[in-house]
Amino acid sequence: xxxxxxxxxxxxxxFVDRLPLDAQAEASGTETLLSVFASHGYERVAPPxxxxxDTLLGGAGAVLADQTFRLMxxxxxxxxxLRPDITPQIARIAATRLHAAPRPLRLSYAGQSVxxxxxxxxxxxxxxxxxxxxxxxxxxxxxxxxxxxxxAEALACLGVTAVSFDVTMPPLAPSLIExxxxxxxxxxxxxxxxxxxxxxxxAAYGGPIADTLIALLSAAGPADQALEALxxxxxxxxxxxFSNRLKAxxxxxRARLPGLQLTVDPVEFRGWKYHTGVxxxxxxxxxxxxxxxxxxxxxxxxxxACGLTFRPDAVFRAAPRGKLPxxxxxxxxxxxxxxxxLREAGYVTVAALxxxxxxxxxxxxxxxxxIASADRLISLG
Amino acid sequence: xxxxxxxxxxxxxxFVDRLPLDAQAEASGTETLLSVFASHGYERVAPPxxxxxDTLLGGAGAVLADQTFRLMxxxxxxxxxLRPDITPQIARIAATRLHAAPRPLRLSYAGQSVxxxxxxxxxxxxxxxxxxxxxxxxxxxxxxxxxxxxxAEALACLGVTAVSFDVTMPPLAPSLIExxxxxxxxxxxxxxxxxxxxxxxxAAYGGPIADTLIALLSAAGPADQALEALxxxxxxxxxxxFSNRLKAxxxxxRARLPGLQLTVDPVEFRGWKYHTGVxxxxxxxxxxxxxxxxxxxxxxxxxxACGLTFRPDAVFRAAPRGKLPxxxxxxxxxxxxxxxxLREAGYVTVAALxxxxxxxxxxxxxxxxxIASADRLISLG
Numbered sequence: 001x002x003x004x005x006x007x008x009x010x011x012x013x014x015f016v017d018r019l020p021l022d023a024q025a026e027a028s029g030t031e032t033l034l035s036v037f038a039s040h041g042y043e044r045v046a047p048p049x050x051x052x053x054d055t056l057l058g059g060a061g062a063v064l065a066d067q068t069f070r071l072m073x074x075x076x077x078x079x080x081x082l083r084p085d086i087t088p089q090i091a092r093i094a095a096t097r098l099h100a101a102p103r104p105l106r107l108s109y110a111g112q113s114v115x116x117x118x119x120x121x122x123x124x125x126x127x128x129x130x131x132x133x134x135x136x137x138x139x140x141x142x143x144x145x146x147x148x149x150x151x152a153e154a155l156a157c158l159g160v161t162a163v164s165f166d167v168t169m170p171p172l173a174p175s176l177i178e179x180x181x182x183x184x185x186x187x188x189x190x191x192x193x194x195x196x197x198x199x200x201x202x203a204a205y206g207g208p209i210a211d212t213l214i215a216l217l218s219a220a221g222p223a224d225q226a227l228e229a230l231x232x233x234x235x236x237x238x239x240x241x242f243s244n245r246l247k248a249x250x251x252x253x254r255a256r257l258p259g260l261q262l263t264v265d266p267v268e269f270r271g272w273k274y275h276t277g278v279x280x281x282x283x284x285x286x287x288x289x290x291x292x293x294x295x296x297x298x299x300x301x302x303x304x305a306c307g308l309t310f311r312p313d314a315v316f317r318a319a320p321r322g323k324l325p326x327x328x329x330x331x332x333x334x335x336x337x338x339x340x341x342l343r344e345a346g347y348v349t350v351a352a353l354x355x356x357x358x359x360x361x362x363x364x365x366x367x368x369x370x371i372a373s374a375d376r377l378i379s380l381g
Numbered sequence: 382x383x384x385x386x387x388x389x390x391x392x393x394x395x396f397v398d399r400l401p402l403d404a405q406a407e408a409s410g411t412e413t414l415l416s417v418f419a420s421h422g423y424e425r426v427a428p429p430x431x432x433x434x435d436t437l438l439g440g441a442g443a444v445l446a447d448q449t450f451r452l453m454x455x456x457x458x459x460x461x462x463l464r465p466d467i468t469p470q471i472a473r474i475a476a477t478r479l480h481a482a483p484r485p486l487r488l489s490y491a492g493q494s495v496x497x498x499x500x501x502x503x504x505x506x507x508x509x510x511x512x513x514x515x516x517x518x519x520x521x522x523x524x525x526x527x528x529x530x531x532x533a534e535a536l537a538c539l540g541v542t543a544v545s546f547d548v549t550m551p552p553l554a555p556s557l558i559e560x561x562x563x564x565x566x567x568x569x570x571x572x573x574x575x576x577x578x579x580x581x582x583x584a585a586y587g588g589p590i591a592d593t594l595i596a597l598l599s600a601a602g603p604a605d606q607a608l609e610a611l612x613x614x615x616x617x618x619x620x621x622x623f624s625n626r627l628k629a630x631x632x633x634x635r636a637r638l639p640g641l642q643l644t645v646d647p648v649e650f651r652g653w654k655y656h657t658g659v660x661x662x663x664x665x666x667x668x669x670x671x672x673x674x675x676x677x678x679x680x681x682x683x684x685x686a687c688g689l690t691f692r693p694d695a696v697f698r699a700a701p702r703g704k705l706p707x708x709x710x711x712x713x714x715x716x717x718x719x720x721x722x723l724r725e726a727g728y729v730t731v732a733a734l735x736x737x738x739x740x741x742x743x744x745x746x747x748x749x750x751x752i753a754s755a756d757r758l759i760s761l762g
Contacts, residue, residue, distance in 0.1 A: 010432075010433075010436050010473070010477060011429060011432055011433070011436070012431060012432065012433055012454050012456070012457065012459070012461055013454075013456055013457075015429035015430075015431055015432065016429060017426065017427070017428050017429065017470075017474055017478055018426060018427035018428075019426055019474075019478060019479070020424035020425060020426060020488075021424075022427075023425040023426050023427040023490075024419070024424070024425040026427070027412070027415065027425060027427075027491070031408070031412050034408065038405070038706075038729065039706075039724040039728075039729055039730065040724070040729070040730060040731075040732070041708060041729050041730065041731035041732075041747075043401035043402075043405070044401060044404040044405040044408060045398065045399060045400055045401060045404050046398070046399035046403075046404040046407070046408075047398050047399075048392060048396035048397060048398065048508050049396075049430070049493055049495060049508055050393060050396055050495065050507075050508070051391075051392055051393065051396065052391075052392070052393055055391055055392070069452050070452075071450050071451070071452050071463075073393050073394075074497060074498065075393070075394055075498075076393065076394075078393070080393055082452075082463070089398075092391075093398055093400075096391060097398055097400060098400070102746050102747055102748070104734060104747075106731075107401075109404075110408070111493075112430055112492075112493070114430060114431065116455060117455065117456075126431075127429050127430055127431070138734050138735070140734055140735065142713075142734040142735065143734050146732060146734065256717065325419075327422060332523075336637065343420040343421070347420075348419065348420055348421070348422050349420065349421060349422065350421075350422035350487075351421070351422075351527060353485060353519050353521055353523040353524050353527065354519070354521065354523065365483050366422075366483055366485075367483070
């Protein structure tokens with residue numbers, strides 16, 4: 001019962017029924033993440049599934065417009081949108097209802113989002129579980145490092161320690177390209193080449209910055225090596241602050257988490273939409289699956305913020321499964337207190353709703369491993 | 382920050398942002414409910430927010446059609462519907478993916494639903510949190526009693542004990558009316574009169590069953606009195622099984638929960654849509670707010686089932702608030718292990734992200750009640 005086979009005849013593509021075990025693991029995993037967030041002072045908020053289109057897709061959410069389902073509010077005849085992402089809603093709350101709350105404002109959330117089409121490559125789900133934190137107010141490397149540190153701690157709390165944090169600075173490459181005077185078709189061709197990490201095409205389209213871009217492209221990898229290449233690179237003065245900040249954030253993260261596996265890809269920008277500074281993607285080392293991502297952006301009032309959002313379904317796939325509690329069959333007519341005491345001791349009780357001639361058989365049929373009698377458990381071996 | 386003022390300028394009517402404390406209380410309360418359900422062998426499933434209209438509104442969901450938002454799947458051009466209720470989805474899962482799972486099939490769920498318009502009177506929310514159980518397979522009073530018993534236990538686990546369970550049998554009055562040969566406008570007028578509990582109108586439109594209906598209407602109240610009136614009533618033989626089952630279910634519930642406040646309204650049917658047998662509504666005694674409801678229905682394959690769904694937001698309003706963990710301010714530069722030890726001891730740590738000249742002032746501004754030093758907590762009094 002733990003598989004999630006798609007049922008194309010029954011459910012639209014990208015939507016699944018989560019069955020027992022999976023649904024339970026995801027729910028428990030989400031609450032564990034949120035409890036770690038809460039222990040660091042991140043207070044939970046819960047924005048709605050639907051908003052008016054113009055508030056949901058204003059501010060940080062504007063770039064999500066083409067990913068968003070819309071429907072009409074029959075009351076006001078205004079268009080509403082089903083949220084494709086929760087982070088822009090948190091940014092809205094920070095700028096409105098919690099405008100006067102003290103900064104740094106630390107908020108957490110968990111919920112479901114829906115995207116209209118296939119988003120990034122290889123991502124077929126259209127209903128996306130999200131659980132994350134947003135740190136609103138400060139624009140500092142300490143804030144960047146706190147978010148990464150809490151993310152790593154939350155994963156460790158679920159037993160997910162074989163992870164890599166891949167740090168990027170999405171505005172760096174565009175800034176370099178713009179300073180080189182590239183625009184229009186030339187810029188587009190170069191961006192695509194970078195996006196595909198195609199060094200030959202970067203050489204062909206890179207003009208005056210081809211060598212710099214190829215050096216940075218090939219420097220992607222362990223943080224030290226990438227930062228060294230970035231330091232050695234010939235960057236214009238408007239691009240240099242991005243590289244300085246990237247290095248400073250990585251240093252702050254390493255000071256906090258010396259053992260963390262950290263890679264840096266200085267010219268990566270694909271998949272980052274509303275982000276304006278250091279970004280990070282978390283991968284499970286074994287499967288290579290993306291567990292979460294986040295970074296620095298601006299809230300509706302241009303207030304600095306950074307955050308990180310986990311995909312709880314991916315996180316629970318990477319987490320070791322906890323031991324399931326033992327199921328105990330409670331024969332019909334057993335005193336209610338017997339089952340109650342068992343539940344309080346951590347057992348799951350499965351009550352017979354009618355008498356059975358062969359309780360052992362019935363217990364096995366219901367996947368119980370033992371039967372309760374008045375004073376003991378009879379194991380079914 | 383704990384109020385939920387509607388923001389009409391920002392959010393569509395019926396949708397709210399839940400702010401800290403409220404959002405946390407609702408999430409914790411939901412997980413507590415689900416953990417009680419799990420301890421009785423109810424396994425968690427998680428159906429999606431959207432389905433194809435014809436699967437979501439087929440079977441038990443058909444009567445929800447006028448409450449449902451629809452949108453088009455851009456891939457298949459088929460209409461999808463945003464779920465207005467989770468129970469019909471559980472019924473679908475029981476009839477499809479879990480068709481071969483052993484019965485009784487015990488399932489639990491928690492999630493959000495969306496209704497298009499204002500549903501029952503006084504209910505303005507359009508996004509509805511739900512957390513419930515479904516017991517699929519048996520059609521017995523023991524099954525009815527198990528569901529009520531677990532619901533009462535789950536509420537008690539949250540400290541919500543001042544509750545009333547109001548039991549009804551929605552098909553009883555329609556059966557009586559049909560047997561009396563009333564149909565068309567006469568039937569509609571009588572149903573409306575019953576719905577409004579208007580004895581004068583019932584007398585006017587009730588024809589041959591006016592006296593019976595008035596007797597049953599006025600018998601609503603404590604279970605004993607209502608069941609006695611029902612027993613004394615002159616019911617046709619096709620209606621009598623409904624009254625017998627109502628009495629038997631109430632007896633089974635009372636055997637299991639002798640102290641439960643139980644009322645019976647034998648001719649109530651309003652708000653019950655796809656239900657075919659005994660139904661129950663749970664109210665908070667103090668506020669009168671509805672905390673949950675459920676009852677007996679048929680799954681897609683006409684398989685018997687009963688369940689109960691809580692509204693976690695209402696449940697948490699009725700629950701005593703737990704003590705909030707103490708927030709401790711961690712001055713900039715404090716060894717990470719100090720904060721870690723505090724979190725492990727149950728404190729919330731709020732880290733300074735830069736040095737502050739007046740840490741006490743800063744700690745108070747961030748609503749912390751103490752400051753960590755290397756070896757102790759300094760209380761801010």
